[in-house]
Amino acid sequence: MMEQEIMEALNDPSNIIICGGTRCGKTTQVPQFLYETGYGSSKSHVHSGIIGVTQPRRVAVLATAKRVAYELGLHLGKQVGFQVRYDKMIGDNCSIKFMTDGILLRVQVVMFYITIFFSLVHFRSSIKFIVV
Numbered sequence: 243m244m245e246q247e248i249m250e251a252l253n254d255p256s257n258i259i260i261c262g263g264t265r266c267g268k269t270t271q272v273p274q275f276l277y278e279t280g281y282g283s284s285k286s287h288v289h290s291g292i293i294g295v296t297q298p299r300r301v302a303v304l305a306t307a308k309r310v311a312y313e314l315g316l317h318l319g320k321q322v323g324f325q326v327r328y329d330k331m332i333g334d335n336c337s338i339k340f341m342t343d344g345i346l347l348r349v350q351v352v353m354f355y356i357t358i359f360f361s362l363v364h365f366r367s368s369i370k371f372i373v374v
């Protein structure tokens with residue numbers, strides 16, 4: 243799926259599944275598509291929820307959070323944050339949060355979403371699961 247197709251699919255109320263080859267950019271690019279469209283912004287009335295991304299391992303959480311912050315030109319620990327067991331860097335106005343599946347299950351269960359490999363969710367005004 244290309245960026246436009248992904249963003250159009252988001253207008254569908256059902257959850258979506260994005261398939262792509264290894265290292266094609268599912269983890270690092272899709273959150274950026276969402277962010278650049280206005281998701282994750284506290285100023286947006288429609289898309290104000292945090293973009294949440296899960297990864298199975300803490301090393302991958304740190305690496306992808308750093309990479310996305312770098313590509314967006316944002317500060318890690320501010321607009322782009324992460325949380326793993328015993329470590330967390332999250333700003334008050336965090337837009338994109340990377341976390342392990344374990345954190346999702348332990349800490350975010352009320353607010354968030356779940357997927358096995360990787361997920362994004364926009365909560366508050368609506369809850370959406372994107373599995374890639």
Ligand SMILES: Nc1ncnc2c1ncn2[C@@H]1O[C@H](COP(=O)(O)OP(=O)(O)OP(=O)(O)O)[C@@H](O)[C@H]1O
Nearest residue numbers: 262263264265266267268269270271305306308309
């Ligand atoms: N921490 C990083 N440092 C440098 N380049 C990176 C980093 N993370 C990702 N990349 C680059 O971004 C590309 C996309 O990586 P990404 O993790 O988004 O792919 P993916 O489709 O989620 O992969 P996978 O199927 O293995 O989870 C990679 O080919 C890699 O070159």
